[in-house]
Amino acid sequence: QVQLVESGGGVVQPGRSLRLSCAASGSTFSTSAMHWVRQAPGKGLEWVAAIWYDGSHESYADSLKGRFTISRDNSNNMVYLQMNSLRAEDTAVYYCARFSSFVSALDYWGQGILVTVSS
Amino acid sequence: EIVLTQSPGTLSLSPGERATLSCRASQSINSMYLAWYQQRPGQAPRLLIYVTSSRATGIPDRFSGSGSGTDFTLTISRLEPEDSAVYYCQHYGSSPLTFGGGTKVEI
Numbered sequence: 001q002v003q004l005v006e007s008g009g010g011v012v013q014p015g016r017s018l019r020l021s022c023a024a025s026g027s028t029f030s031t032s033a034m035h036w037v038r039q040a041p042g043k044g045l046e047w048v049a050a051i052w053y054d055g056s057h058e059s060y061a062d063s064l065k066g067r068f069t070i071s072r073d074n075s076n077n078m079v080y081l082q083m084n085s086l087r088a089e090d091t092a093v094y095y096c097a098r099f100s101s102f103v104s105a106l107d108y109w110g111q112g113i114l115v116t117v118s119s
Numbered sequence: 120e121i122v123l124t125q126s127p128g129t130l131s132l133s134p135g136e137r138a139t140l141s142c143r144a145s146q147s148i149n150s151m152y153l154a155w156y157q158q159r160p161g162q163a164p165r166l167l168i169y170v171t172s173s174r175a176t177g178i179p180d181r182f183s184g185s186g187s188g189t190d191f192t193l194t195i196s197r198l199e200p201e202d203s204a205v206y207y208c209q210h211y212g213s214s215p216l217t218f219g220g221g222t223k224v225e226i
Contacts, residue, residue, distance in 0.1 A: 035216065037164075045156075045164065045207055047216040059214035095163055103169035104211065105154035112163055 002026040002108040004096050009113035012086055020081040022096030022110055030054075030074040033099040035106060036081045038092040046092075049081065050099065086117045121145055121210050123219035131225045138195040140222045142208035147188045152212040155184055155193045158221075159204045167206070168193060198226050 003025040036048040049060045049070040069082040097106040122145035155168040166175040168184035181196045203226045208219040
């Protein structure tokens with residue numbers, strides 16, 4: 001069983017930075033790609049970023065490139081999302097999720113963490 | 120980028136009825152990379168269906184997926200009250216991963 005727990009959210013002023021963390025349990029972390037997905041209040045799901053199992057490759061939603069950076073620490077079963085130059089439209093619940101290559105889908109999700117960008 | 124369009128936006132049905140949810144891709148996609156998720160109010164999304172038609176662990180058999188090319192369907196054969204949720208289709212053949220806009224099922 002895999003558990004994902006996000007932390008680091010909160011209220012932040014526009015233009016500031018925030019780093020989200022996702023702690024993963026389970027022995028398969030270092031062999032799984034990890035993703036971040038966000039959901040603005042009352043809206044649908046929006047994919048944010050992904051990182052390969054070994055950290056060798058990252059990909060980002062075009063609208064976020066240059067502001068957000070995904071990273072991971074396999075020795076501590078952690079994945080991170082560094083968010084810079086935050087805007088009001090970045091206000092959302094952020095989920096980390098594991099991508100399973102066996103099912104080609106996001107098979108485990110965290111409970112989500114709220115980020116509010118407001119002055 | 121593959122754009123997924125879901126319809127209808129909202130489906131209002133009664134317990135025991137059948138729900139048919141549509142997901143249309145902007146171009147033909149490999150059915151290996153089409154999944155469906157359920158999101159109940161206040162909860163994280165949950166994987167329902169992967170590879171177009173395979174049920175994820177613990178998903179009851181009243182949920183089924185089908186389709187190919189550009190047209191995919193999630194069917195809930197006999198609705199139960201706990202099926203009230205928003206359902207999203209998702210594609211990830213290569214970056215970027217994309218979600219449809221969702222269909223809300225009201226029971």
